[in-house]
Amino acid sequence: MLATFIIGLREGLEAALIVGIIAAFLRNNSKSLFAMWVGVVLALVLSVIVGIALEMTECALPQASQEGMESVIGAVAVFFVTGMIMWMNTHAHNMKKELETDAAEAISQSSAWALASMAFLAVLKEGFETSVFLLATFSVAQSAMWAAVGAVIGLIVAVIIGCGIYFGGIRINLSRFFRFTGLFLILVAGGLIITSLQTAHEAGWLNIGQQRIADLSWLVPPGTIRSALITGVLGIPPDPNQIQTVAWLLYIGIVSVMVYWPAHRRPAPVKAARLSLAFAGVMALAALALFLFYPPFTLQLPGNAPLVSSAEQTPAGQVQLLVTAGNGYRLSVQSAAGKITQITLPADAAIPGERAGLPTREWNIKKSVTPAQAPDVVTLDQVVALYGNRIPIGLNPAMHPGPYQAQWTVHCSVQASAAGDALLDASGHAEEVITLSGSGLQSSRTVTVRTPTDEVSACNWQVSSAWQQRVSDALQQHEIYQDNYRFWAYMLPALLAALALIFAVSALRVLLKFRNERSSVIREYDLSFGSQSHTHLPKNKG
Known part of the structure; x- marks a missing residue:
């Protein structure tokens, strides 16, 4: 409630002062206030619409997207309040004069719309800032109702003070007021930074620096006044983590120095x-360097993966992933006996996938072969032995005593997955069948061979569990590195670039203003010197 009260009071007072100063100036110049009030009402209505639209949009989003939008709103709110604090700290004592100058220009245009636009834009700026800042503060408040009450009371008090200033009954040191409330709002904005970082983590955007560095539960026990003040108002959690603490300290330190550094120790405006x-150039170069040169993650895995048999889990050789022409791959499977089998993995047969945020290719290759030296004729005893010492279903020894004509087929299925040129997983599974005919069989009978042959054993393999664990550890390292990469190569450069742009625009405005003022002085001097020279020219006596 206290935070929203101060926000409502300060932002409302800024808007009230703007309206009051313009109204007093118009009244002293015997001008109608109608155009001004049109602009004020339109700005207030639009500010309320913006606040409602943001709240409705956030509520309509999925949970993760809501957290992300809260982060964005919090960041925008921090930007607004920081700019407002610094601007008012510099212009509070000249605000009345500047507004009267702008109003005089609007009056000189003899346009009611020019005056309405001036009031509209001035109040809209304050109203939009208030909507965003209050919305961000509501999201961290322990009670939304009391937060709303605080904001309403602050706005009412601001209107009362503004009316008092307009009618001349209240005198207030604006510079001192805005400097005092600015210190409080710096702390509130620091809390919003902590909350924005937390919601960014919950949205999956920011996963680095999440290690807790302190336990402040003793300082902010739940349900106490201290908790309401420190956590509810200032946004400081009982378990701050690394990135929250660093961001909070940097923001509080830098903004406090920029706002409250003694005026007599500051360099001249142009300097x-x-x-x-x-400084903006240094930040821009740093952002560009991080974006271009921060190293991406490379998955480091040995070239050969050890194999074990699918059945006994005994060593069965090794497998290697080889790159072939046409962006394809090949598996080179070497058995324990030294026999090498080449399995082609065509590029067009690859199925795209993803593991731990890493793009992968997956293959499921099937082939059927006829075993070498397989007998064309088998007896009933041989069939029973191949079927696991059982008589296959559908085969009657009395009616079909054998021997049988046999057609042998081995169906081999190989699954493999790779990330880039690194093999992640591979396995082979074989099934051998015999198609029997003859010996009184009216139709063929297909029997699955349950006693593995050499051909089947050669296709029944998988990478070892130790290799699978190694791949799992490497993918986990990739996830951690990706979080760091996303922060250092994208998020931090974007922040530095935005700050560089803000500093550059602000500096260029000051330099351009100084240049224009200097040009104006030189022109006035030239005109004055030219007039004096013309006055003292000797008369032509000819």
């Missing part, structure tokens, strides 16, 4: 602008 421009 400060040039320093800001140089």
